[in-house]
Amino acid sequence: MPDTMTEVFEAQRDRLRAVAHRVLGSHADAEDVVQEAWLRLSRQDAAAIDNLAGWLTTVVGRLSLDVLRSRRSRPEAPYDEIVVAVDEGPAPEDDVALADSVGLALLVVLESLAPGERLAFVLHDLFAVPFEEIGRILGKTPGATKMLASRARKKVRTPVGPSGAGKSQREVVNAFLRAARDGDFEELLRVLDPEVRLTVDTPDGVVVVLGATNVAAGARIGAAAGGQEVLVGGLPGVVAWHADGRPMSVVAFTVVGGRITGIAAVADPARLAAMELPEPPETVGAGR
Template structure:
């Protein structure tokens, strides 16, 4: 015998997963949030729910908000979800649209928002949830929620925000590669933003370096340890893959470029993570 509540939930699952993903930037976390929402629904007296779709959105929003707030003290990067593709020039229109909506470029911008701002922006601007319902999740008035969304919108649309890979971004990455190969410390300092953040996935765990003077000495590409380097897109952002002389992948790097300077770098140097990624062949 069919369960009408389960059927409604399954009909809403894709939308709920999309809400959670845009809040959290991780498919795995989004799945966990949706599953938790289902568990809460099974414990709820459904006769008291007048709008099941709205109730589920509220629950997913609240759970995602809790996850975001916990991340402020335990930040994380979902390395296994990186999508690496060959960079053959301009990004195809459909790929650019995907990157703009769910890729690292937008997620980098959303990370600059506080949890409440992010919730207000995602739910209202991306999923058209009314401000009064968002206000109930946040425990704020409708007016205060509108102000949060407006502030978030200004930050997202502000000039100088990171974009997907374009000609200027690629040129900055190529200049970085040349300086890194030559060990040109001064040129690296010009290319890196003074407050650049480098996050590295290593076999021993995540390592974070802050500031150009700390990052520059750690990005030299020794010719003896690198067989080849290939330009790629990493979730829509300009990036590179480097290989060892024996043909095994050495690292994957993704770059966030703002105003012709690198403001953020993500480096995957953990062989276990690299083995899970679908990487192009060495050139």
């Protein structure tokens, strides 16, 4: 392969990796997909490819779609790549890792999407790939592809960019946790956005609760009423533990404009087992 082709591919590598990572939510899978795209390119006649960037995007999209369709065992989902750490304030050296991570809130929702919906949403909404090009990857018309992305967009309805857990955000989350613990329904409604979206990944699938009233009504169940303060993919969150030290759930909060707009929880033991969590506090299991 001519050096110019190699140079063009290397110039595209970071973008291709970002596309694959956002579609798949896994650095390891993304690297595998990009490497396979390189191998396929090396077997092509360079002169026959008019638009190399478009050709590579199509190949990476199709390979990513194959990976999505092959995921049938729930523990294989890339929850092990969500950064969960005790919240001790911002650490500058972690900024790059957090910015490159797929947030828990987005990952929980993306996992509930059909492969075609997920690919169409990520490629179009995050990388501005035209529907005509996405349609060729999916084998669908541009109109049908646009409908897939629209359905996915309605299901997601959460900010997709990285967000830091600033002091003001943590204060809002702590207010929610106190209100949940005390059963203060009015305070819960004050800190929840009227259109807040709660997603819970359970052993039986993803459960979605919409609206402040509905979320507040069930806020005292699960981990919302207590737990260890953590950062989950850069978002303020909590980890709750069973008395024997096993993780019960991980919850991440999205705060916009002083109110909680999204709550994402993982309560599936298989998913939790794949995540690298901090050690439980010494108080967990004390007195048993």
